[in-house]
Amino acid sequence: MTDYLSFNAAENLDAAEIDRINAEFYGRFNYPWRAPSLTQYRDPAFAPRFLCQEAGDFDGRAVPPDGDIWVAGCGTNQAVITALRFPGARVLGTDLSERSLAVAEASARDLALTNLRLEQASLNAPHHVAAFDHIICTGVIHHNADPARPLAHLARALKPGGVMELMVYNYYHRIQTTAFQKAIRLLSGTHGRGGLVEAELPMALEMVADFALPGSMADFLARQRGLPEPAVADSLLQPVEFSYTVETLAALCRGAGLVLLHPCLNQFDKISGDFSWEPPLYGTAATAFGRLDDLARWQVANLLMQERAPMLWFYLGHGPARRSRDEVNADFLGRRFRPAQCDTQIHVLGADDRYTSSPRRTRLPAPAVPADPQVRAVFQACDGSRSMAEVLSHLGPLPGEAEITRLRQLLTTPAFPYLLAS
Numbered sequence: 001m002t003d004y005l006s007f008n009a010a011e012n013l014d015a016a017e018i019d020r021i022n023a024e025f026y027g028r029f030n031y032p033w034r035a036p037s038l039t040q041y042r043d044p045a046f047a048p049r050f051l052c053q054e055a056g057d058f059d060g061r062a063v064p065p066d067g068d069i070w071v072a073g074c075g076t077n078q079a080v081i082t083a084l085r086f087p088g089a090r091v092l093g094t095d096l097s098e099r100s101l102a103v104a105e106a107s108a109r110d111l112a113l114t115n116l117r118l119e120q121a122s123l124n125a126p127h128h129v130a131a132f133d134h135i136i137c138t139g140v141i142h143h144n145a146d147p148a149r150p151l152a153h154l155a156r157a158l159k160p161g162g163v164m165e166l167m168v169y170n171y172y173h174r175i176q177t178t179a180f181q182k183a184i185r186l187l188s189g190t191h192g193r194g195g196l197v198e199a200e201l202p203m204a205l206e207m208v209a210d211f212a213l214p215g216s217m218a219d220f221l222a223r224q225r226g227l228p229e230p231a232v233a234d235s236l237l238q239p240v241e242f243s244y245t246v247e248t249l250a251a252l253c254r255g256a257g258l259v260l261l262h263p264c265l266n267q268f269d270k271i272s273g274d275f276s277w278e279p280p281l282y283g284t285a286a287t288a289f290g291r292l293d294d295l296a297r298w299q300v301a302n303l304l305m306q307e308r309a310p311m312l313w314f315y316l317g318h319g320p321a322r323r324s325r326d327e328v329n330a331d332f333l334g335r336r337f338r339p340a341q342c343d344t345q346i347h348v349l350g351a352d353d354r355y356t357s358s359p360r361r362t363r364l365p366a367p368a369v370p371a372d373p374q375v376r377a378v379f380q381a382c383d384g385s386r387s388m389a390e391v392l393s394h395l396g397p398l399p400g401e402a403e404i405t406r407l408r409q410l411l412t413t414p415a416f417p418y419l420l421a422s
Helices: 015-028 046-054 078-085 098-111 148-157 175-188 196-210 216-222 229-236 246-255 267-272 283-291 294-308 325-334 373-381 388-395 401-412
Strands: 037-041 068-072 090-095 116-120 132-138 158-168 258-263 312-318 337-339 342-349 355-364 419-421
Touching: 015 098, 037 078, 037 098, 037 355, 046 401, 046 419, 068 078, 068 148, 078 090, 078 098, 078 116, 078 132, 090 098, 098 116, 098 355, 132 148, 148 158, 148 246, 158 246, 175 196, 175 216, 175 229, 196 229, 246 258, 246 294, 246 312, 258 294, 325 388, 325 401, 373 388, 373 401, 401 419
Parallel strands: 068 090, 068 132, 090 116, 132 158
Antiparallel strands: 037 342, 158 312, 258 312, 337 419, 342 355
């Protein structure tokens, strides 16, 4: 496995040329498409506090409610969603695609957003120095000519003590994807990385609809059927794609002066249920796994669970200091927690392709209590009067580190915003 870093990316790519191709690609395929509804948080502190808790900061100091946020490579809606979730923050959204930014600008006008600024810019050109408390860059740098270059610029823009949210492709999740991307390029006879729409898209759509290939590729192509054209194009025709393992991602981050803080439980892993970095090990293997440091555990989980491992979606910070999983769990056990609530406003996309506010009022968390019976019992026992260790001891024997991590994920994170540290 010598080409896993550059399976769909040749050596010595020109950054400006790849920027141009990506701008054209996402100008042709607006990805993601406009969401049918968007949720606006009423409490400016709600999202920052839960973000901090997941990143290991139960005091909520790393990302203040009125901080500065950069959504780097924002596409059509990520900066808009961020501005709605962080209403007290100043949000900058940047992207290469003029058309994607136009869609985002239209949404921002519909929603009367005053805390969002949009800008057409490349991540390969340095822009900012220690300017942002929080940077979001998900699914972007792995489409660049040299991912280390934009990551270094992002690291430079992050304030000391700030938190970056980064996602890059997991090698084990992308085997069929990158194999198809290479095959369709050879079949279509396109040279370089142009000609995607004219030569590759019709053939790709034909193969998705009609071809019965052997092995796992058939299942992969079947999953593309019925998806919107931008989703199929992003999956099957993306012109440049790097992918990583935990080991190579950690090395990439070290080169930029960043360290992996903790995994980010994202919406995709939440839906699939594949968000645990604890593989089902037993006996001596389980004992050895428990003795490893965080990075080695994540490596083992990535290697053993492969396509069922979580996405490579992490919080990063400036090194070298970080708190380990066990240290964060100890802090979690020593804290008192109270139930969290946040009123929200729903905005619905109408037949006229504009967002309007719904009269329906909603509240987070939703559902109001956790679905898992064990997690629900812990949630219902937390009223701010006892530490988490006391709550758990009252309910039964104190669980091990893996179960404590699971409870922390399912109660105190943005994906499951049930409890706030008092």
